[in-house]
Amino acid sequence: MMFKIGIVGAGAIGKEIARAIDDGTVPARLVALWDRKVDEAEEFAASLAQKPKVLPLEDLVKECNIVVEAASQAAVREVAITALSNSKSVMIMSVGALSDKELLEQIKALAREHHCSIYVPSGAIGGLDAVKSASIKHVECVTITTRKPARGLKGAPFVVRNNIDLDKFTVPTEIFSGPAAIAIKEFPANVNVAASLSLVGIGFEKTVVKVVVDPTITRNVHEIHVKGDFGDFHAKIENVPSATNPRTSYLAALSAIATLKQVCEPLKIGT
Ligand SMILES: NC(=O)c1ccc[n+]([C@@H]2O[C@H](COP(=O)([O-])OP(=O)(O)OC[C@H]3O[C@@H](n4cnc5c(N)ncnc54)[C@H](O)[C@@H]3O)[C@@H](O)[C@H]2O)c1
Structure with a gap:
């Protein structure tokens, strides 16, 4: 099965992930993107070979089977709940949001109920x-x-x-x-x-x-x-630091790409 990925947040990390799917580093299709800066997202989507659609969250979720959150802590609740409620797995970059125990328990329960997964990449650290x-x-x-x-x-x-x-x-x-x-x-x-x-x-x-x-x-x-x-x-x-966002480490984007690669490939190495 070819995984279909949708990305919410086309900033430093989201764009890096999109390019990695577009160039085949991640064996999947990039079906849609969403960013509140819609014009910039449209321009970026048009620059990619796979020509993903630019769709608001509700529509994006319907098109894909993995939703990537690379937007902000404030976006995590809506992105994760919308994706999981529609039986789509979600990868969360703004991990700080999960310090909210109630939110964490809510999305874990949704993932169990809908038989899907919540992926949290290692991000900017190793080990x-x-x-x-x-x-x-x-x-x-x-x-x-x-x-x-x-x-x-x-x-x-x-x-x-x-x-x-x-x-x-x-x-x-x-x-x-x-x-x-x-x-x-x-x-x-x-x-x-x-x-x-x-x-x-x-x-x-x-x-x-x-x-x-x-x-x-x-x-x-x-x-x-x-x-x-x-x-x-x-x-x-x-x-x-990432070339486009000095607050974000380049490794965080690479870690997201490596996680998606692992999800999409049969060989899974590492604990
Ligand atoms: N896990 C880690 O180790 C790690 C490391 C660095 C950054 N991060 C987090 O990942 C997220 C993305 O980082 P980045 O460097 O790409 O940030 P960025 O600011 O470069 O890009 C974020 C993009 O998301 C968009 N956005 C924000 N809220 C949105 C919303 N509600 N709906 C739609 N679009 C929205 C913004 O317009 C922007 O284009 C941040 O929350 C950041 O804190 C995680």
């Missing part, structure tokens, strides 16, 4: 496979340390509320340490990596997030440490 395996048995702690240059942290609610002058730091300095549940609200730009890690591991209350302002780096660096019955695990990733 989720190991955390997932480790979590089968007891895991003592999961910590993610995010290091960013000052410009990557500007405007975060925690920074604004505490009047932190990020430019004054001349050496790497930890400015926050706390549970993912709080970090997600204080540093919404880190929400997706902390959310994926919490979902796959020991949850939003127990996962510890540390934020370091680092004047010595230009890339966003995430380090993960997990300790449990399995032993110890350390992973470090230095992310190159």
